[in-house]
Amino acid sequence: MDQARKLVGTARRILILTGAGVSAESGVPTFRGSDGLWRKHRPEQLATPQAFQSDPRLVWEWYGWRRELVGACRPNAAHAAIASLTLANEDARLVTQNVDGLHELALEEAAAQGPSPGMSIDRAAPIRLHGSLFRTRCTGCNDRTSDRHPVDAQSENSLPKCRKCAALLRPDVVWFGEALDPDILRNSMQAAERADVCLVVGTSALVHPAASLPLLTKQSGGVVVEVNTEPTPLTEIAALSIRGQAGQILPDLLGVEPGR
Ligand code: APR
Numbered sequence: 001m002d003q004a005r006k007l008v009g010t011a012r013r014i015l016i017l018t019g020a021g022v023s024a025e026s027g028v029p030t031f032r033g034s035d036g037l038w039r040k041h042r043p044e045q046l047a048t049p050q051a052f053q054s055d056p057r058l059v060w061e062w063y064g065w066r067r068e069l070v071g072a073c074r075p076n077a078a079h080a081a082i083a084s085l086t087l088a089n090e091d092a093r094l095v096t097q098n099v100d101g102l103h104e105l106a107l108e109e110a111a112a113q114g115p116s117p118g119m120s121i122d123r124a125a126p127i128r129l130h131g132s133l134f135r136t137r138c139t140g141c142n143d144r145t146s147d148r149h150p151v152d153a154q155s156e157n158s159l160p161k162c163r164k165c166a167a168l169l170r171p172d173v174v175w176f177g178e179a180l181d182p183d184i185l186r187n188s189m190q191a192a193e194r195a196d197v198c199l200v201v202g203t204s205a206l207v208h209p210a211a212s213l214p215l216l217t218k219q220s221g222g223v224v225v226e227v228n229t230e231p232t233p234l235t236e237i238a239a240l241s242i243r244g245q246a247g248q249i250l251p252d253l254l255g256v257e258p259g260r
Contacts, residue, residue: 001242001249001252001253003240004225004240004242004253005252005253005255007197007223007225007239007240008197008199008225008253008254009255011195011196011197012091012196013091013092013093013194013195013196013197014085014089014091014092014093014195014196014197014198014199015092015093015095015191015192015194015195015197015198015199015213015217016082016085016086016092016093016094016095016198016199016201017095017096017097017192017198017199017200017201017203017210017213017214018082018094018095018096018097018098018103018200018201018202018203019096019097019098019201019202019203019204019205019210020033020097020098020202020203021033021201021202021203021204021228021229021246022076022078022079022082022096022098022102022201022202022246023073023076023079023098023100023102023202024202024245024246025076025077025078025245025246025247026073026074026075026076026079026100026102027069027072027073028069028070028073028098028100028102029069030202031204032204032206041062043176044176045058046058046059046062047059047173047175047176048175048176048177049175049177049178050177051175052170052175056156056159056168056170057153057155057156057159058153059170059171060151060153060159060160060171061151061153063133063151063171063173064150064151064152064153066133067133067134067148067150067151068150070100070101070102070133071148073100073102074102074105075102075103075105075106075109076102076246076247077247077248077250077251078201078202078246078247078249078250078251079102079103079105079106080106080109080110080251080256081250081251081253081254081256082094082103082106082201082250082254083103083106083107083109083110083111083124084110084254084256085254085256086107086124086126087107087110087111087121087124090120090123092124093127093191093195094124094125094126094127095126095127095129095188095191095192095210095213096126096127096128096129097129097130097203097207097210098128098130099128099130099131099132099133099173100133101132101133101134103126104125104126107121107124107125107126108121127184127187127188127191128184129174129180129184129185129188129209129210130173130174130180130210131171131172131173131174132172132173133171133173134146134147134148135147135171135172136160136169136170136171136172137169137170137171137172138162138164138165138167138168138169138170139162139167139168139169139170140162140165140166140167140168141162141164141165141167143162143163143164143165144172145163145169147160147169180209185209188213189209189213189216192213192214192216192217192220193216193217193220194220195217195220195222196222196223197217197222197223197224197225198213198214198217198218198222198223198224198225199225199226199227199253200214200224200225200226200227200228200234200238201226201227201228201246201250202227202228202246203228203232204232205232205233205234206232206233211233211234214234214237214238215237218237223239224237224238224239225238225239225240225241225242226238226240226241226242227241227242227244227246227249227250227253228241228242228243229243229244229245230243
């Protein structure tokens with residue numbers, strides 16, 4: 001832990017890559033853990049464009065359920081520690097695979113606790129690789145909108161419709177088989193190449209291109225530090241891999257008082 005604290009503490013540029021594990025202590029189910037969503041549901045039935053094409057009601061019912069579940073969750077100490085770091089250090093970037101919005105909530109809470117010099121919420125905002133549960137995209141005109149409303153998925157008629165062109169809306173998330181937004185991908189790859197340290201927190205590192213970002217840091221001469229309750233495919237390339245829960249490790253690792 002001392003080594004990791006030193007590596008992170010002395011790094012000029014830090015990339016933090018997070019996955020579902022960072023939200024596990026907030027009560028958000030992971031995807032592949034023992035209580036994982038993909039243990040109970042089949043991703044090909046719920047998280048692909050084909051699934052939405054064949055049964056938009058079923059897909060919306062599931063995203064409505066996730067919105068409600070996640071809507072009741074609060075950021076934990078790991079989210080708070082990352083928010084404090086990205087607000088205080090303009091060379092710290094957060095890239096997340098999570099669509100739960102808890103990093104954004106933690107950022108608002110940290111910023112509300114008083115300004116620090118050079119602080120900019122916009123600059124500290126996470127790069128969201130896979131979209132957000134609380135945004136929709138129009139299948140007709142591609143209009144994107146924030147939306148935290150409960151979803152009425154009783155029938156196809158009741159599903160959310162575009163306020164501009166009345167076409168069916170879909171969750172603004174990246175589904176399996178879909179490409180990431182090219183600007184978002186480019187920005188996250190640049191952050192990975194520029195980083196001295198890539199801190200990887202709570203991801204099984206099985207989904208690409210997210211899982212290849214730490215490799216980019218390593219290939220560009222930086223080091224990878226991993227925090228996870230279990231080993232992952234990244235453990236072998238990590239300079240340090242710390243076993244434990246993110247909410248317990250990150251405040252100490254990032255030098256942030258718990259609850260601050
Ligand atoms: N602290 C740290 N790590 C944890 C914790 C915790 N409290 N709880 C679980 N983990 C770890 C697990 O050991 C696992 O390695 O978090 C990881 C979660 O892995 P996944 O469930 O596979 O989630 P993730 O890696 O984010 O999935 C990537 O896959 O399903 C798609 O689009 C979805 O963004 C998601 C992507």
